[in-house]
Amino acid sequence: MGRRYKIGELAELSGVSVRALRFYEEAGLIAPGRDPTNGYRLYAAEDVDRLQEILLLRHLGVAVRDIAPLLSTTSDDRVAALVRHLDELIAERDQLNTLIATVERTLAEMRGELDMADSEKFEGFKYRLVEDNERRYGVEARGRYGDEAIDATNREVLGMSERECATWQELDARILEALASAVRTSADPAGPEGARVCELHRQWLGYTWPSYSVEAHRGLAESYVADERFTAYYDRDVPGCAAWLRDAIVAHA
Structure with a gap:
C-alpha cells in the first residue's frame, strides 16, 4: 500500500487549501477514503493523481462545475x-x-x-x-x-492589423456601454435599441469569425447566460446586461 495523506498533508503538498479540497469532494471530483479508526480523510496515490488533473483543468480555465466529464x-x-x-x-x-x-x-x-x-x-x-x-x-x-x-x-x-485590433476593442467598449444604458433605462431588447446592439455585436464577431451564421450567433448568446464567466464579464458594472444581450440577439440575429 502506498503513502496515504491526511487532508492537511495533501493541502501542504499541493498548495491547495483544505477548504478547496473539501469543495472538490462536495462537487464529486475526488473521493478520499476514511481512516477506520477515527473517520479522518485519507488520500491515496490515485487521489493525488486526480487532484493534479483537477488543478490542471482549473489552470486552463475550466469551471469546477464543468470538470467532472473531462476527468x-x-x-x-x-x-x-x-x-x-x-x-x-x-x-x-x-x-x-x-x-x-x-x-x-x-x-x-x-x-x-x-x-x-x-x-x-x-x-x-x-x-x-x-x-x-x-x-x-x-x-x-x-x-x-x-x-x-x-x-x-x-x-x-x-x-489583425493594429487598426483592426483597435476597432475591434472599440466595438467591445461600445457594446458594453450600450448594454449598461439599455438595462438602466429598461429598454426593450426586442426593440430598436436591441437591433442596434445586435448589429454592433455582429460587427464585433466579424473580426474573429471567419464566417457568420445566425445559429452560431444565437448559440453564443445563450452561452452568455449559461456560462458564469461570460455573465460576469457583461454584468460587471450593471447586472442583467448578459441576459439583455442574449435577448437582443435572439430577437434580431
Missing part, C-alpha cells in the same frame, strides 16, 4: 489528458515568451538600440489574448464548435 477514467485516458494539457501549457509558454520578446524589443527601441515596426508592438498582446481565451474558454469552445473553427478564429485574431 480521465482509465490509465490510457489519463495519458491522453496529460498530453493535451502539456500541449496547451507549451502553447501558453510560447505565447508568454512572445509577449516577453515584444516588451524586450520595445524597451530596446526606447533605448535607441533598434527600430521596431508599429505592427510588432501588438504581436505579443494578440498572442496573449488568444492564450487567455484558450485558457478560460478553450475546452468548452472546442467541444462545442470543434478544433477547426476555434483554430480559424485564433488565426483571425493573430492576423
